[in-house]
Amino acid sequence: MTPTTTWYLVLAALLFGVGVVGLMIRRNPLVMFMCIELMLNAVNLSFVAFAQAFTDISGQTAVFFVMVVAAAEVVVGLGIIIAILRRRPGTTIDDLAELKG
């Protein structure tokens, strides 16, 4: 039996779920960022699956853009993390609670 589009979508859903769990559990900001990358990749996978299912190249175009934006986002995000962690090395995400009301 050949894998159908549905299988790919199921895989993407599972991957997304793992990413969500990781985001909520991990305390290291960098690892949390990696979980975000997992979620983005899950989405990319599902885009390409749909692109193939409907023979529409727009799915792959979307993936292209997602990758570009993800790259930019990683750059900026890591810059912020550097800026914060340089002053307070060893902080976890739980310590960055200045927005507490």
Next chain:
Amino acid sequence: MELLVFVLASVMVLAGAIGVIAYNNPVHAALGLVLTLFGIAVHFVSMEAHFLAAVQVIVYAGAIVVLFLFVIMLLGVDRAEDLSVEPFQIQRPLAVIVGVAISGLVIAAVVRGRSTLGEQLKSGAPGDDNIRELARSLFSDNVFAFELTSVLLIVAVVGTVVLTRRQRGGASK
């Protein structure tokens, strides 16, 4: 044959994902991420998205993860995080519930919509035509967005440089 490829690649993807969330050491987590990214790239190839597979490996695995590792080394956050302790009691159960719920619901939706997706898999154009198609789409239909992304990249770079500048005796901006 395709089934085998699919299963192997899926195992890589999921194993890497579990590794990201399970390893204490952030460097190990990054390696898990790399495994996942490779698995995804294999899936891309099997779905006739050759260009994207290449880009995935070069950009994602090759640049982004390397960037991650640079920052980890730079900041000395390679000290392990203690995963056995969880300060908020509710967080772990909540995470599991949310994760399971999200994936479960999406899977339910997908499974229910099987019929609209059809059984056929390989209906895309073979070989070079993938790049040609992609290029055509990018540079005609989406050229505006394409140009914007280049601006985005420049802005990101400039922004990060400004963000991480060391002020003389003052706070970083």
Next chain:
Amino acid sequence: MLEVVWLIPAFPLLGFLFILLFGRRLGEPAAGFVAAAAVFASFMVTVGVFFDLLSIDEHHRSHVVTLFQWVPVSSLQIDMALLADPLSVTMALFVTGIGFLIHLFAIGYMHGDPKFSKFFLYLNLFVLSMLMLVLGENLLVTFLGWEGVGACSYFLISFWHTRDSASTAGKKAFVTNRIGDWGVMLAMFLGFQAVGSVSYGVLNSAAESGSLASSTATGIALLLFVGAVGKSAQFPLYLWLPDAMEGPTPVSALIHAATMVTAGVFLMTRMNPMLAAAADWAPTIVAWVGALTALFAATIAVAQSDIKKVLAYSTVSQLGYMFLAVGTGAFVAAIFHMVTHAFFKALMFLGSGSVIHGMHHEQDMRRMGALRKVMPITAGTFIIGWLAIAGVPPFAGFWSKDEILLFTLARSPVLYVIGLVTAILTAYYMTRQVIMVFFGEAKWESQAEDNGAHGDFKPHESPPIMLFPLVVLSVLSVFGGIIQLPSFGIIPKGLRHRLEDWLHPVVAPGEAVISGTSAYDAKVWLALLAIGCAVVGIALGVLVYGRRKLRAIEPAILADGWRYDRSVSAFMGGPGRKMFDAIAWFDAKIVDGAVNGVATAVRSTSGSVRRIQTGNVRSYAGVIGIGVVLILVWFVVLRGVT
């Protein structure tokens, strides 16, 4: 002169302003003469207007002078306008005439008082308000005057405010009047809602033509009657009038005998078409309240020992007669009695003022006696007043009281009997008063030291300026009946029913017609019966107090006014107070509490909601996750998206 009818209230207004600015510099007695001159000028203008009205044909004797637009608010259009018609001019005549005489009296009476000019300031303000009341063309102008006289009554009753009893009496008068004012205000609102105007012309023609529903007319008439009960001291709102005797005697004479208390009768007469269009039981209520008040007050007057209190209760009683007349449709008789009562009651109040002045401010009748020897003119004029009120012909009181009794019998025999009994009591207590004060033995000689007198205490006659008004009023009391003589055979045709013809266009809708009744046929016998009652009353009084043949019956309960006043105070002080406290508590706790409670609820809610902002990124992530799950549940499970 008709066009300048506005001059009538203008003169007292000028007097008021003048004394307001220069009163203290004018001092005594100039301020008094300025005030008296203003009222006299008003009187002259009124006489002019009167003659002008006489020259106009009977059916058009009504002239409106609009001064300015007062309330121009879309559907509510009220002008400051004065109405000159027979009724208002009659009222204005005796208000200004008697007012002038009382001003003169007061110049003598208030001699030596440190607040002399302020007294005349208030007096002029009062005359101004009273004139606005009677000359008003619509209910609102009348109400302006109504409130004004109420306020002036308060000022003047508590004129010697350093005395606790005086300031309390002033407050009591004002508060009791206010209850009546509520009735007048509601009547105005009801009238406006029904016909869209508060003008007398519009309201009365609506009532006459029948376009006003009977229930509305009843409502308006009864609400106005509530106001009249307050202002004219009928039961149950009469209790301010005896206490109002705390004010100086000229005040008692002017306000509480001749003018302000008659405002209620005037209002009912002005709105007589409304009363006629009301349900039949409405005038009956008016008549019964009047009759019972008359009897009630007369019984109390029998046991009073303060010279002014007797006259106060007597006023309440005579006002009861006037309302009895209004209730039986005898509007002309009511106005007639109002005029004659003004003459003899003002006379007697001024006379008592003269006595008080001569006795160095002693008011207890039990300490007087045999004053006719030292105050002959005062005694003589007072006796004329006594004969008038007792109903002895040919004095004025006889004609007016007889007319009222005639109409009463035509309506209801029971009311007639009440009226007769009251007449006997009236003659009795007035005789009692005259004998105790002016005849008998001189008790002031034996109680000289109790009065704190220095050496030889001898009461003296009053100065001429105080005697002059007494003489004028006594002449009017003798001959005043001439304005409305009944159709007895002996009276020449030209002199009959002058007042009735004069007032006819105003009171025609409400005036009862009794020419065909059995009472009318027997009117000569009724007149003789009335005279008989007066003689019986006087004889009883002479027997008890003069010859001391019978024992005096003055039970304490009567002296206390049937304990009515006391029970009202007890109620207000006890359960009434608790009620007021409860209402105040309700306002503070519940009304304010609701408002404050909203604020407190918001504050506590936000205090609880605030705890969501933990500042913790992971909990934010958790919440976002929950939100995503909910959205997915909505789309996948509930809406069945596939």
